[in-house]
Amino acid sequence: MVKNKYDSIYQDIAGQIETGKLKKHTKLPSENELAESYGTSRETIRKALNLLSQNGYIQKIKAKGSVVLDIGRFDFPVSGLTSFKEVAEKVGKPFTTTVHELYVMKPDDCLQTELKIPAKEDVWKIARTREKEGERIILDKSFFVKKLVPGLTKEICEDSIYEYLEKELGLNISFARKEITVEECTDEDRKYLDLKGYDHIVVVRNNVYLDNASVIEYTESRHRLDKFRFVDFARRSR
Amino acid sequence: MVKNKYDSIYQDIAGQIETGKLKKHTKLPSENELAESYGTSRETIRKALNLLSQNGYIQKIKAKGSVVLDIGRFDFPVSGLTSFKEVAEKVGKPFTTTVHELYVMKPDDCLQTELKIPAKEDVWKIARTREKEGERIILDKSFFVKKLVPGLTKEICEDSIYEYLEKELGLNISFARKEITVEECTDEDRKYLDLKGYDHIVVVRNNVYLDNASVIEYTESRHRLDKFRFVDFARRSR
DNA sequence: AAGTGGTCTAGACCACGAG
DNA sequence: TCGTGGTCTAGACCACTTC
Structure with missing residues (x-):
């Protein structure tokens, strides 16, 4: 395009x-x-x-x-700006996505801040795992502003939400803020992921902005330690 | 400037x-x-x-x-493009740098690839720890091409190598490639860092390029899990 | 209709590297 | 000296939002 x-x-x-x-x-x-x-x-x-x-x-x-230049250019699929599907295809590895939760809720204080919305604004909650070679190694907990994304379905969440946003709804993703930390595993991590005994997990927090400056999505992408990889370029005084 | x-x-x-x-x-x-x-x-x-x-x-x-926008903009100091000193000052936290090793060596195969140099080219090896609030939480293992950085001293390594490169040598840093993974701790990590029992460590690998396309530095920055934080912006189809 | 940012043009001068 | 990329200008048209 x-x-x-x-x-x-x-x-x-x-x-x-x-x-x-x-x-x-x-x-x-x-x-x-x-x-x-x-x-x-x-x-x-x-x-x-x-x-x-x-x-x-x-x-x-x-x-x-x-x-x-001769530099490898692709991330491990980190949910966010480029869609998971998009990056996964470039990396060329077969991932399976499973949707565990998909429902509408009211945002708590934290979500109100992350999504910049008032308490009464409805929010989609989506929990998905990404499986590769028989192991569930990524847990994505996403929250979308319902007003901006009215009709989510299980099928869309299994395929690519971003494709739906851009092609069906005509929304334009502008930029994202990512924050990477390492934290202790939660019971939820243990429930949904094959953790192989790891007691910590890489957490990528993501706020995604549209081109009109509103936040459409907040996602916590939780990666098993040994399978996490992130590549980045930075230019001096761009 | x-x-x-x-x-x-x-x-x-x-x-x-x-x-x-x-x-x-x-x-x-x-x-x-x-x-x-x-x-x-x-x-x-x-x-x-x-x-x-x-x-x-x-x-x-x-x-x-x-x-x-109202977005926090500063990384946890990750050695690389912006100098450690520079970011540490913006974050406003007192770090102490200790130089443990500083000597000239010949590069092994891996280093020859990372720095794009032949086997006979001399390389500085520098090992430094960064200490905050009494805990040694980062181990930086850096390798600089000696031909490009002739006169390194302990004092320069304790202060800011980047300042030396740019102000004294007139070199221009152009960009860096960062790769973030989580790996098992080595004996070296245990020796130089206060690991508090963690058996994994965040590794940030960094290749830094000059404006004439040569690589000047390869650094492995090893961060204790609980103190690591990385923030990034990404724009869609820039 | 007026104002906005996004794209595009055809020029100009500069500092720097190479021959 | 010549070619390179870096900076800067003064214009133009467009699609879009706002009124």
């Missing part, structure tokens, strides 16, 4: 890097050459290259050129 | 948000108004606003305006 000119150039070059048509450690054509060959202005090329750089595909080196 | 026009506007507005002069949940002036009042073009204002948005200060809402 291409939105505009610089995005389509970004997709094009990213694709060439992923398929190996553009080789690691080689230089891209210069911005002027790219502008010429894509028939666009240099500023538009620069937007595409900045996207590539922000997503870890290339590094721009002043006065020299842009180099294709 | 202001570099250019859009950066100085970014610093200015970020400062106003941090000191509360610009209040949370209020709207910024429009881009046209800001361009006028800062005496610059709209594209330059947009660069500043994009920085604010990427760093979690504001959210831009199409056709409506930019809103000041």
Whole structure:
């Protein structure tokens, strides 16, 4: 789904890097050459290259050129900004999702804060486990603002809520705040997960914002220690 | 240290948000108004606003305006892109750094890969612990390419290596790749840290790149479970 | 209809690296 | 000296929200 000119150039070059048509450690054509060959202005090329750089595909080196990087780019599926389904597919591992709870509730104080809603606003609670190779290793406890997501079903929760939000409801996810900590296991963890004796668990807390600045979702993603992996890029003084 | 026009506007507005002069949940002036009042073009204002948005200060809402967000923005000090000293100061907690090892060595296969160097290239090894409230809770094992950082001393390692790199050597940090996992404690962890009986530890692996695409540092930052916290923003299809 | 942010253009000058 | 990416400008049109 291409939105505009610089995005389509970004997709094009990213694709060439992923398929190996553009080789690691080689230089891209210069911005002027790219502008010429894509028939666009240099500023538009620069937007595409900045996207590539922000997503870890290339590094721009002043006065020299842009180099294709050789960095693995995919997280372990951490529920949140990119949908679980999306990341799981890229990582290429078969996950099974099971929905254990799906009902409407009133938010407690904590949820009111996390979702920025008043006490009377209805909230979906969803509890799901993710299973890989016969082991239930992730427990996702999600809370969605009902007003924004009226018709959730078990089928949608088993597939991809994000696809539903974006394709069916036309909502636009803007950004998420993630917080990662390690905590002691709860009885709920022990009930829903195959913990193999671990007494701690990695907790990823997630607040997801729409493009109109409202919070749509708060999720606690609870990962078994030994199966957790998170990868991140950070740029200096972006 | 202001570099250019859009950066100085970014610093200015970020400062106003941090000191509360610009209040949370209020709207910024429009881009046209800001361009006028800062005496610059709209594209330059947009660069500043994009920085604010990427760093979690504001959210831009199409056709409506930019809103000041109310999101806590600081990590627990995770060695890497922003220096430990820098983050520790923002978090406002007193940390003590102790240097346990500082010597030159030849890289093994693993280090050659992580630092992208040949076997004959010398490497600094530095082992440091970070202590807070009387407990040693972080063990940082760092490896720097000696050719790029000739004169390391115990004093520099106790203060801030990054300050030394940037201010003394004029090197420019560009970006870092972080990977977070949880692993079983090693004897080294038990030796250098106050583990309070925990048998697992959070490991943050870090490759830090310069602006000329060479790797300068590989660090393993080992955090006691209960004291680890990591905060991250992610934007959808940036 | 007016104002907003998002995209795009065609120029310009700069500092820096390489030959 | 020439080419590179980094910054900056002054315009333009669009889709969208608000009134």
